[in-house]
Amino acid sequence: MEVKRVSTGSKPLDTLLEGGIERGVISNFYGESGSGKTNACIQISAEVASSHGNVAYIDTEASFSAERFAQIASEAELENVFVKDVTDFQQQKGAINSLQAMEQDLELVVVDSMVSLYRLKVDGGNASEVNNELSEQLSKLSEIARNQDIPVVITNQVYTSFDDDELELVGSDVPKYWSKCLIQLSESQDSRVAEIAKHRSLEEGQKVGFEITDNGLQRNDSGVF
Ligand code: GTP
Ligand code: MG
Numbered sequence: 001m002e003v004k005r006v007s008t009g010s011k012p013l014d015t016l017l018e019g020g021i022e023r024g025v026i027s028n029f030y031g032e033s034g035s036g037k038t039n040a041c042i043q044i045s046a047e048v049a050s051s052h053g054n055v056a057y058i059d060t061e062a063s064f065s066a067e068r069f070a071q072i073a074s075e076a077e078l079e080n081v082f083v084k085d086v087t088d089f090q091q092q093k094g095a096i097n098s099l100q101a102m103e104q105d106l107e108l109v110v111v112d113s114m115v116s117l118y119r120l121k122v123d124g125g126n127a128s129e130v131n132n133e134l135s136e137q138l139s140k141l142s143e144i145a146r147n148q149d150i151p152v153v154i155t156n157q158v159y160t161s162f163d164d165d166e167l168e169l170v171g172s173d174v175p176k177y178w179s180k181c182l183i184q185l186s187e188s189q190d191s192r193v194a195e196i197a198k199h200r201s202l203e204e205g206q207k208v209g210f211e212i213t214d215n216g217l218q219r220n221d222s223g224v225f
Pocket of ligand 1: 035
């Protein structure tokens with residue numbers, strides 16, 4: 001089967017991902033606050049926009065900034081990025097449901113973060129209902145990725161499990177099930193690290209080091225660990 005990848009705009013990440021993120025599936029960048037999830041979303045969007053692809057960018061934390069985008073990309077590229085701000089889980093559902101009706105042909109869909117508004121809702125009420133809703137939203141995104149043959153990038157917060165002290169994804173099995181590629185971003189003592197946590201063809205546990213600079217994620221090469 002032909003592997004179709006879209007560059008992340010970062011050589012270390014592309015090396016890790018053997019060319020970039022995949023079309024047709026959901027890729028999930030997860031990690032702690034400050035690990036680089038939003039930077040990754042902005043850089044991938046800039047990369048797609050630089051080849052005139054349209055990007056639908058659902059922003060749930062008001063973290064997309066035109067200033068940061070301009071540092072990473074050119075202003076012209078911003079014209080190809082359609083940012084939709086949402087402030088509750090219902091609006092997030094509406095934004096995802098309206099993607100298919102967009103008049104622009106999309107080359108990339110981003111949801112940063114998939115689970116911040118979910119987390120607010122699940123804390124306040126009926127967990128199984130909210131989990132079903134999360135699953136439906138992810139199912140819709142997965143369908144768009146497959147039908148339009150484009151990559152969908154989501155981000156995911158984490159928490160430390162009480163039982164075994166392990167890092168867990170907010171939403172747990174639901175985003176894990178729907179994301180065909182899971183990439184953990186973290187910081188070690190001397191470098192930021194991206195690691196394949198789940199992938200159908202790449203080796204799990206593979207890692208690269210990368211930096212974040214004023215111009216975004218490191219563009220040039222660095223060693224694979
Ligand atoms: P949350 O959304 O809080 O979960 O974090 P995140 O994973 O989205 O992190 P984000 O991508 O926002 O990365 C934040 C990190 O990027 C900061 O800790 C900074 O170190 C780095 N960063 C952001 N802007 C700049 C910049 O202009 N210059 C440099 N050198 N680093 C930056
Ligand atoms: Mg962020």
